[in-house]
Each structure stands twice: as C-alpha cells, then as structure tokens.
Amino acid sequence: MSSSDTLVKSGATPPEDPADLDALAALPGVPRIVPRRRPGQWAAAALVLALLALVAQSVVRNDKFQWDVVGEYFTTAAVLRGLWLTLWLTAVVMAAGFALGTLLAIGRLSANPVLRSVSWGYVWLFRSAPILVQLLFWFNIGALYPTLFGIKTVDLLGPVTIAIVGLTLHEAAYAAEVVRGGILSVERGQIEAAQALGLGTWRRWRRVVLPQAMRAIVPPAGNMLIGTLKGTSIVSVIAVQDLLYSVQLVYHRTYQVIPLLLVATIWYVVVTSVLSVGQYYVERHYARGSERSR
Template sequence: MSTDTRIHHDRVDLADLAAIADHEPVRRRAAGQAVGGGVILVLAGFVVAILVSNPGFDWPTVGRYLFDVSVLKGIAVTLELTIAAMSVGIAGGVVLAVLRQSGGPIPRSAATLYIWFFRGTPVLVQVLFWGFAASLFPRIGLGIPGGGFLVSWDTNEVIPIFAAAVLGLGFNEAAYVAEIVRGGLLSVPAGQSEAADALGLGRLATLRFVVLPQAMRAIIPPIGNQFISMLKMTSVVLVIGVGDLLESVTQIYSRNYRQIPLLIVASIWYLVMTTLLTLVQARLEKRFGRSLSRVGGTR
C-alpha cells in the first residue's frame, strides 16, 4: 500500500471516529430521556392507582359539591378579595417605590420603615389586627387629641370584616409590590429620564410616560406571580370569618365531616383560578414585550 493510500485511509478512520464520538452523547441523552420518561410514567401510574383505589378521597362527594352554591359563592368572594387587595397593594406599592426613589430623606425613610414592618410581620397577624381593630379603637372619628371626638363612628361599622381582610392583605402586599416596582424603575437606563428632562417633561410626566412604560416589562412577571400568590393567600381570612372559598368548604365539612373530599374541591377550584391567571399573565407579558420591541425598532 502506498503512502498516499495509507494517509487517505487514516483520514477516513479519523473521520469515522469523530462521527462516532459526535453520536455517542446523543445516544446517551436519548437513553437518559427514555429512562427518565419511563420512571415518570411508572410514578404517574402509581399516583393514578392511589387516587382511584383509595376510598378516602371519596370522589362522588367531590363531584356532588364541586358546583355547590355555597362553594361558588365562596369562589366569588375569593376573587373579589383578591382583586381588591391587589388593587390596594399595587397602588400603595407604586407610591412607596416612588418615595424610596425620592431625594428627600424623610419620605425615603418613611417608605423604608413601612416596607420593613409589613415584610417583617406575618400576614396572618396583620389580618387578625385589622379584624380585631375594634378592641383597640372602639370608635373612629374626628376630634382634638386628648379632648374627645367631635364626630365618631363605631369601628365595626366603618371597617366591616371584608374591609378588614382587604386592608390586612392589601397593606401587606404593598410592601412587596414596592420592591418589585422599585426594581423595575431601576432597570430603566438613567439616560431615558435625562432625555425626557431635556425635552421639558416634568418629573411626574417622565415617570408616567417614559419610565413606567419601559419598567413594565420587568414589573409584570413578578406582579403576576404576586397576584397568583394573593389568590391563595386569601385563605388566611378564614380566621376572621370572611366567607371565601376555604371558609365555604370548611362550613360544609363541619356539618358532614367529609374533610378530605371538600378540601379536594377547594384545591380543584384554586388550581382552575391560578391556571386562568397564569394565562392572563402570559398574555400581558407578550403584549408588553411586543409593544417595547416595536418601540425599539423605530429608534
């Protein structure tokens, strides 16, 4: 065999070895995926078998109460409470974020103190405080400090149970939203504010028309997560007697003693609502991402 022929064969062999080396990780990855998929299918089979064979789940009772009138009313209260509390939280969070970004030491310190307190104490304790506010302040009104009220109202009438739940959840949420909004504001390059200032826009106009629209891309995902968390967090209002979803199923199983099936009913509805909110969040993220891309393309 000539030298040229031997070199040619060596090159072919090296090429074959390289091809085999390239295919080897692919084969290992495919084998790993097959094994992982098989394990997941086996585990899923065990879970389905347990759900079907265990009489403790009592699926007929689940089906009977899934669309019960009291359960549906509890769902409505949960949604109302979530929207109201998040509205308070978002409004308060934006204000707190702006105060933390302000140049004045007093507003910045006040906002920092608020965030420190409400993030540092359990939301359940805060809801209980609002629920039992009448024990601290039996009446609320206007008057001279130390000189009595000129006009006053009963605290329980001014702050009913539902309002107490909204305030407890909303004020707590404001502390978390403030940090989310502040992070979004910091993500906008300082040059944007400088350009708006050069165009003669005031501070509020710059915030509204320049900074916030660009910060929304960083704000929307965590705010969506907070919205979903709030939907589940509303279950703590059970302790002050608000008739949300969990309170509704609790009232039912306190009469028929079918705790597990009724808790499954609540879990199913929470999953449905969180799934819908997740889809809404994805649409909002896509919309803001598209609008910002369009703006970026015109520059």
C-alpha cells in the first residue's frame, strides 16, 4: 500500500509540497514516511565517481600533458590575439547571420510565393553544403570572378572577409529556421487579440509576437552561438589567425602539439562556460511568468 493510500484511509490529506512531510508525520495515526532506499543508484554513483577520480588522477599526473608548457603559453600575446579574433568573428557572424536569417524567416512566412520560394531555396542550399566546402568555395571565388566592382578579387576579399561572408551565409540559413520556429510558436489567438485591440503591425510584433517568440528562439540561438564560437576554428584552413591557428603556428615551431592544443581547448571551455551562464539568465528573463522561469 502506498503512502498516499495510507493517508487517505487515515483521514489525512496528502501534502502537495514534499517539505510538509515532516509536519505531516507528527499527525496522530499517520505512520512515519521512510524514503525508498535505492542501493543500485548509490552503487552506480560511487562507480562513476571512482572512474572520474581515476581519469582526473591520470590527467594530472601524466607528465606528457606538459602542464607547465600549458601555463607558459596560456596568456601569451599570440594566443590572446587569436582568442580576440575568435570572439570578434563570432560576434560579427552571429549578428549578421541573425539579421539575414530574420529576413529569410519573414520571407518564408510571407504570402508572396516568390519570396517564400527564394527563402526556402536559400535555406535548403546553405544547409545542404558543408561549411568547409563553402569556405573553400569563397576562398577560390577569384577563379570565377577575377574582378568585382572593378577591383581584383584577391584584393577585395581577404581571408578574414571570406571567413565572415562564408560563416554568415551559413549561419543565416539556420538562424532563419530558429526565428521562423519562434514566430510560429506564438498562438494565432494572441495576434488576433492584438489586432482586435487596434494595435498596428509594428506594435503587434514588438509587444506581442517577439516577447513570446523569444522564449522559443533563445535556447537554440544560444546553442548556435556556442556552436559558432567553436565552428570558427574551421577558418584556420584559410589561414585566418584565430585561436586554433595561433596555437598551430606555435606548435609547428616548437613541436609541443598536445600542450598547445590544451591551451586552445581550455580557452574554448572557459568562453563557452561564460556564454552558457549568459544564456541561462537570458532564458530566465524571457521565461518570466511561465512555469519554466521557476
């Protein structure tokens, strides 16, 4: 017999809050409630903790990781310049990608069949081609168009510009689907109610649609931001001196591959952790008034 059945038969009302169990146990005729023992879960947890301890000990005590070299290069000027370019590139690509993606999302939701088809075609094409292929294509665009606007392509499109163009066009395709999904998550009745109140189109979007759509947009957008941060490492193939390329230049000279890769890895983990904390607070802000905000 369950505890709730016992409480019902004894004439007591089962508590909604588990914190009231102690007070309930003091009632006459109510048996003491004992939590269910789960020895299997505790054994599994102990096994996992033991394995984690062994792995941590192995990483810390293994001299081949060369932690002294990691500390030596962690804040060098070359690494910090690469980190700054990575952060700057991530910010530019995300801002431009979501600006273009929002236009594409509006086009996909448009009643105009031409805009709807062109937007769908863009999303289909840029989501189908791997980002590495796209970057290499833009890097070799001079073979197709030696001059653009009367300027030699090699002078107009440097490695950093190519990285921005290629990553932005790629991210915009995914941002379009994120924004479109967020807009579609807003109930039609909300928009109709705003129309009934006489709100104009801009005020409907600003006051009704966007605040509710952001609840669905922020989580995948945060994942895209973190993915873009890590995805910028691919620009090293076109000689953009981001964080990964900066450490590659060092270990090509010193042959200390593992510790230099650890430098890049730790920086990626630190920045990703900071972005994850920021995402948490942004999600909580837009989830105010809903159960998810608790």
